Amino acid sequence: MRHVFLIGLSGSGKSTVGRLLAQRLGRPLLDVDALIEQEYGERIPAIFARHGEAHFRSLEARILAQAIQQPSNAIIVTGGGIVVLPENRALMAQSGVRVFLQVDPLISLRRLQAQHAHEQQSGQVVEVRPLLSGPDPLANLQKMLAVREAWYQEAEYTCFTQGKQAEQVALEIMTMLDDSTSPEQVTSMIRRVHIGAGYDAVVEWGGLSRLATYLKQLQLPPRIFLVTDSNIHDFYIPALLQQLTAAGFEPQVYTLPAGEGSKSQQQLFALYDWLLEHQAERREALVALGGGVVGDLVGFVAATYLRGVPLIQVPTSLLAQVDSAIGGKTGINHPRGKNLIGAFYHPRLVLADPATLLSLPTRSRIEGWAEIVKYGIILDAELFSLLEEHANALRDFSQPPVALLCRIIARCIDIKAGVIEEDEREQGQRAILNYGHTFGHALENVSGYGEWLHGEAISIGMVVAAELAQEAGLFDEQDAMRQNQLLAALGLPIAYTGKVRAQDILAAMQLDKKVVGKRVRWIMPRQIGKVEITPLPDELVERVITTFMGEK
Incomplete structure (x- = not known):
């Protein structure tokens, strides 16, 4: 890897992120502004004030040319205006890779003002930055971004910094720069799902930055209705609004409260009201940006508003990317059970960007591995072995294995798509996708939605299912141990701790969607990669579940 140049507006965090990258990657750190001040003996604002911008840009270009002659593999932090001169842009492109730290000008201004105030409080001699002078510094930054944005966008990588700590931004950049990952390994993988008119399920690292391009390909009307939740909003909405607006779209945004509680009749009707207030039309698309809760709820709204409007699924959780965004199941919860009210309704596009997993809390990311282990148990022994081989790296995520992660997500989508193409409405074989869900859904319901994340409950449900299969003489003890060891290695729970009673679980299971003639049809493993419905x-069932839950 050659030099890494951090570019972007002043206040985008380049200096802080640069220090973190240099420390973690063991590379030299060069700061162009600091080198200028060191050589010239004056602060940047003073140089600007004394000699003007043209002189400063000439000086900046000379220092940049010197910097790239330094030891290779340096992290080079640049000033916000380094891209103004075409020779600087050409030099950076020739001698390294550029990473654009994208930030909203308002956030940039707040950071610069906070830095200025800190310097004053610490007794430093402070020169007023040209950006902060004048009656409207925000307008200065906005104008500056408008002039420079096309040059910033020439960068090989773009990192959205909105709402993220510097450590997270550094981690994302480290993942982008992973020397073991060639561009060919992480290009988009597309699975055409052949149901109805068909739709593409795309897995693309960084694909969220190309959402507008994908929407253009669908030839949708310019007005789109984007629904997200309160955890996701600050991470992605500001940059997405900018991207979509620049592409000619007119995005409208609705933000749900985060959590399973939003899969409710109350939020369903709130979304209907929002669409009616905007007089949303039948050809205008709904975009679901978030995890399974957002996808399920928005999918049901899309299926029922005006008897059906275009739906775009942009899943941002691991669980949603490999499971809930694929297959057309939409719905809300009822107080008596999970997903009891809903419809089958397929999207026009699924865009899964695994880079969004970097913004997830650890627990929220880990729960998704339950659904992936499920695919290994029910249909794909090779996938199961792959997970066993790489469990530590997949759980740790300090330097995510990008190509492997994309490959795993794409494989899971392919498995699910293959099943639903044969049995769209769960009349037969599709029921195997519910391995672990009979107990898991009951646990979620009885314990109160939110105490257990969905993937955590499914992990415990798979442990119970494997124990039932063992007791029934269907599943080998060694395979059951392999399943439970893999779940634990990925950070998932394999034992129950809590106050829920076995009788409550048994009663809740009678509302399971697989109940026929008041009897639960269980998904039972026969060997890793093969299950049956019985x-x-x-x-x-009562004996195993009662014992598992620590009761006599």
């Missing part, structure tokens, strides 16, 4: 004796 009823089980009530006595066996």
Whole structure:
């Protein structure tokens, strides 16, 4: 890897992120502004004030040319205006890779003002930055971004910094720069899902930055209705609004409260009201940006508003990318059970960007591995072995294995797409996708939605299912141990701790969607990579679940 140049507006965090990158990657750190001040003996604002911008740009270009002659592999932090001169842009492109730290001008201004105030409080001699002078510094920054943005966008990589700590931004850049990952390995993988008119499920690292391009390909009307949640909003909405507006779209945004509680009748009707207030039309698309809660709820709205409007799924959680965004299941919860009210309704596009997983809390990311282990158990022994081989790296995520992660997500999408193409409405084989869900859904319901994340409950549900299969003489003990060891290695729970009673779980399971003739049809593993659908004796189910939950 050659030099890494950090570019972007002043206040985008280049200096802080540069220090973190240099420390973690063990590379030299060069700061162009600091080198100028060191050589000239004056602060940047003073140089600007005394000699003017043209002189400063000439000086900046000379220092940049000197910097790239330094030891290779340096992290080079640049000033916000380094891109103004074409020779600087050409020099950076020739001698390294550029990373554009994208930031909203308002956030940039707040950071610069805070830095200025800190310097004053610490007794430093402070020169007023040209950016902060004048009656409207925000307008200065906005105008500056408008002039420079096309040059910033020439960068090989773009990192959205909105709402992110410097450590997270550094991690994202480290992942982008992973020397073991060639561009060919992480190009988009597309699975055409052949149901109805068909739709593409795309897995693309960094694909969120190309959402507008994908929407253009669908030839949608310019007005789109984007729904997200309160956890996701600050990470992605500001940059997406800028991207979509620049592409000619007219995005409208609705932000849900984060959490399973939003899969409710109350939020369903709130979204209907929002669409009606905007007089949303039948050809105008709904975009679901978020995890499974957002995808399920917005999908149901799309299926029912005006008897159906275009739906775009942009899943940002691992669980949603490999499972809930694929297959057309939409719906809300009922107080008596999970997903009891809903419809089958397929999107026009699924865009899964694994880079969004970097913004997830650890627990929220880890829960998604449950659904991936499920695919290994029900249909793909090779996938299961791959997870066993790389469990530590997949759980740790300090330097995500980008190509492997994209490959795993794409494989899971391919598995699910293959199943639903044969059985769209779960009349037969599709039920195997619910391995671990009979107990898991009951646990979520009885314990109160939110105490257990969905993936955590499914992990415990798979442990129970494997134990039932063992007791029924269907599943080998060694395979059950492999399943449970893999779940634990990925950070998932394999034992129950809590106050829920077995009888409450058994009662809740009678509302499971796989109940036929008041008997639960269980998804039972026969070996890793193969399951069957079968009823089980009530006595066996009650005994195993009661014992598992620590009751006599």
